[in-house]
Amino acid sequence: MAAVNNWNTSQHFLLIVLGFFVAFAPRYFPIKIFTQRKIPEWFNEWMKFVPVSLFTALVVKDIFVSSSYQVDIMGHIPEIIAAVIVGFVAYFTRSMALSVIVGLVSVFLLAVVL
Amino acid sequence: MFKDGVQLYYLTEADIAKWQAGGMRNLVLHAIYLEALFLTKQVPNPNEPKWRTTLNVSMPLNLSYIPIGLACGVLLHAAGFNTLLTGLVSIFIFSGGAQFMIASMLTINAPLVSIVLMLFFLELRYALLGSSLSRYLTKTSERFKLIFAVSMNDENYAVNYLKFATDKKWTPREALMVEHYSLLFWTVSNLVGSLIGSALKIDLTVVHFALTALFLYMIIMQVKNRLTILISVVAALLAVFFLVLTKSTLGLVIATLISSFIGFALEHYLKTKRPSSRLLYKIRSRSSKDEDEDVVEESGEN
Numbered sequence: 465m466a467a468v469n470n471w472n473t474s475q476h477f478l479l480i481v482l483g484f485f486v487a488f489a490p491r492y493f494p495i496k497i498f499t500q501r502k503i504p505e506w507f508n509e510w511m512k513f514v515p516v517s518l519f520t521a522l523v524v525k526d527i528f529v530s531s532s533y534q535v536d537i538m539g540h541i542p543e544i545i546a547a548v549i550v551g552f553v554a555y556f557t558r559s560m561a562l563s564v565i566v567g568l569v570s571v572f573l574l575a576v577v578l
Numbered sequence: 579m580f581k582d583g584v585q586l587y588y589l590t591e592a593d594i595a596k597w598q599a600g601g602m603r604n605l606v607l608h609a610i611y612l613e614a615l616f617l618t619k620q621v622p623n624p625n626e627p628k629w630r631t632t633l634n635v636s637m638p639l640n641l642s643y644i645p646i647g648l649a650c651g652v653l654l655h656a657a658g659f660n661t662l663l664t665g666l667v668s669i670f671i672f673s674g675g676a677q678f679m680i681a682s683m684l685t686i687n688a689p690l691v692s693i694v695l696m697l698f699f700l701e702l703r704y705a706l707l708g709s710s711l712s713r714y715l716t717k718t719s720e721r722f723k724l725i726f727a728v729s730m731n732d733e734n735y736a737v738n739y740l741k742f743a744t745d746k747k748w749t750p751r752e753a754l755m756v757e758h759y760s761l762l763f764w765t766v767s768n769l770v771g772s773l774i775g776s777a778l779k780i781d782l783t784v785v786h787f788a789l790t791a792l793f794l795y796m797i798i799m800q801v802k803n804r805l806t807i808l809i810s811v812v813a814a815l816l817a818v819f820f821l822v823l824t825k826s827t828l829g830l831v832i833a834t835l836i837s838s839f840i841g842f843a844l845e846h847y848l849k850t851k852r853p854s855s856r857l858l859y860k861i862r863s864r865s866s867k868d869e870d871e872d873v874v875e876e877s878g879e880n
Contacts, residue, residue, distance in 0.1 A: 471684065476663050479680070479690060484670040486698040492727035494708035499716045499723070506842070511703050513809055513841030514834065515675075516800040518700060519793040520810045521817035521830040521837075522682065526790040528818060531686065533825045535818060543787060550791045554798040561645070567791030568784055 523547065542574035632755035635741065639733050639756075640763040647764050650677050651771020652778075653789065657684035664772040668765040673731050675796075676700055677768075682789040683827065692827035699834055707735040714742045718750045726750065729757040805845055805857045813837035 471479075527543045530536035537544070550567040557563070647668070654664045654677060667677060676697055683693045707730060715723060734757045741748040741756075801807055816837050820829030848855045 470687075471658055473660065473663065475690070476659055477666075479693060480663065480667050480670055482690070482694045483667070483676070483680070483697050486694055487671045487673060487676060487701045487704070488728060490698075490702045490705040491708050491730050492724060494705040495712050495715060495723050495727050495730075496720075498709040498712035506846075508706060509845065510838060510842040511706055513806075513838035513845075514699055514703060516797055516806055516810055517813040517837040517841070518696070518830075518834045519797045519800075520813040521833045522679070523790055523793050523797065524814045524817040525686070525821060525827070525830060526682075526786070526793075529821050533821055533829075535822060543790065546787065547790065547794055550794045551798060554795040558799070560792070560795050563795040564649075564788050564791045567794070568788055571787045572784060 542571050542578055545574055546571040628752065629755065632752050633759055635752075636734070636737060636756040636759040639737055639760050643733070643760060643763045644767045646674055647767025648771035648774065649788075650674060650681070651768040651773075652775040653678065653681040653771075654768070655772045655775030657681040659684075659772070661769060661772040661776070665765055665769050668768040669761065671697075672729055672761055672764060673701065674764075675732075678789055678792060682786070682793075685786050685789075686827065688827035692831065695828070695831045696834075699831065704730065707732065711735065711739060711742070714753075715750050722750065722754070726754055726757070729754075729761045731760075734760045801861050803858055803860050805841065805848070807861070808857060809837055809841040809844075812840055 527540050527547050528535060528537060530539060546567055549570045550563050553559075553566045554563040650668075651664055654667065655661070657680070659667065659681075667680065671677060671680075679696060679700060680693060683696065688696075708727060711730070715726065718726070737756055737760075738748075738753040741753065797810060801810070813833055816833035817830060820832045821827070823829065824832070844857075848858055
C-alpha cells in the first residue's frame with residue numbers, strides 16, 4: 465500500500481517553502497486584522513468542523529481506498545480491524561501513545577495471522 | 579496521569595476546547611495542567627531573569643514535545659525527508675499535525691498541489707488561535723506581530739493564552755520567548771528523530787499505520803456531540819466518492835471542504851430551528867464523566 469516516495473530534495477524544499485506560506489498566512493493575517501476588528505462568528509463555527517472532516521478523509525483513504533484509487537476492502541482487512549481496535553483504545557484510554565502502539569502491534573499481528 | 583477536573587476547568591475557562599484542532603489535545607491539556615500547577619505553587623521570584631521565568635513556564639510543553647518530535651522526525655525520514663529538510667520543516671511549518679500529514683501524504687505519493695492544499699486547510703485553524711490572542715497584542719509593532727505569528731502553534735498558544743488570561747504581568751515579549759523555547763525543543767527532537775530514522779530500518783507499511791492510528795485518535799478526541807459523528811460519517815463517504823472520482827488526493831480536499839461546511843450549516847440550522855435535536859446531544863467522554871461542567875445534562879424529554 466505505502467509505496468516508497470520518490471521525490472527529490474528540491475521537491476521537498478519546494479514543499480517546505482509553499483507549506484511555510486500556507487501555514488504563515490492563517491497565523492499572521494488574523495493577528496494583524498483582529499488587533500483592530502472582531503472575528504466573524506461563522507468563520508469560527510465553520511473551522512470547528514475542518515479537523516474532524518480532514519482526519520476522517522485521511523483515515524478513509526488509508527483503510528478503504530487502494531493506491532490506484534479504487535474502493536478496496538478485502539485488501540485492507542488487517543488495517544480495518546486494527547482501526548476498530550484503535551478506535552476503542554482511543555475512546556477508553558484517551559491516550560495517544562497507547563492508541564498508536566496498540567494500532568501498530570495489532571496491524572502487525574493481524575497481517576501475520578490473516 | 580492527571581485529574582480531569584482540572585483540565586476541564588481550564589478548558590471551559592479558556593475556550594480552548596473549541597480550537598482543539600491540531601488534535602494534540604492531550605499534549606495541550608497536559609501543558610495547561612502543569613502550567614496550572616506551576617501558577618498555583620510557584621511564588622514568583624522578582625530577581626529571576628526573564629529567560630529563566632519563561633523557560634520554566636514553557637518547560638512542561640517543551641518536555642511533551644520530545645517524544646512526539648522524535649516520532650515525527652522518524653516518520654518524516656521514512657517519507658524521504660533528509661535530516662536538514664526535517665530541521666527546516668520543523669522551523670518553518672512548526673506544526674505537529676501538519677508535519678505528520680506531510681509524512682503521510684508523501685508515503686501515499688500525493689502530488690504537491692494536494693499536499694499544499696491539505697496543509698492550507700489544516701492550518702486555517704491557526705486563524706482562530708491568532709484571532710483570540712490578538713487582543714493581547716494590540717500594542718505591539720507590526721514587525722513583532724509578524725515574528726510572533728511565524729512560530730505560533732496550538733500548544734504554545736494554549737500556554738500563552740492561559741498566561742495572558744491569568745497573569746496581568748505577562749507580556750507579548752515573554753510570550754514570544756515561550757514560542758521560541760518550544761520551537762527549539764520541537765526542532766531538536768525532530769532532528770534527533772530523523773537521525774534515529776536513518777539508523778534504523780523501518781517498515782513503511784507499519785509506519786504508515788502509525789499515522790492512521792494517530793489520525794483516528796485525533797478524530798475520537800474531537801467527537802463532542804452526535805453531530806460530529808454524523809459529519810465524520812459524511813466526510814468518510816464523501817472522501818471515498820471524491821477519491822474514486824478524481825483519482826487523486828484532491829478528493830480529500832474536496833471532501834473536507836464539503837463535509838465541514840455541511841457540519842457548519844447543519845449546526846447553525848439545528849441551533850436556531852431545532853435546539854432540542856438529538857444530534858446536538860453531547861457525547862460524554864469515558865474519562866470525564868463526573869467533572870465535565872461543559873456537558874449539559876440530558877433531560878429525558880425526548
